[in-house]
Amino acid sequence: MTRPVWLILAVIFSLSSLDLGMRGWLGWTPWFLAGLGGGIVCALLGSLIYDALVGPWGRGR
Helix, strand or coil, X not given: CCHHHHHHHHHHHHXXXXXXXXXXXXXXXXXXXXXXXXXXXXXXXXXXXXXHHHCHHHCCX
């Protein structure tokens, strides 16, 4: 899958988990899943920023 698809899925995953957590459903599990989705979002954004700063000459092509 491409990075934008991962990003969209991670944002949806995080927001739905946060909603479940704020409603108090499933105990602590939604908060864990929201953190996991947030970590995926941070990793993807960092990857995109890195690619933007390095440019095409730094990727070994």
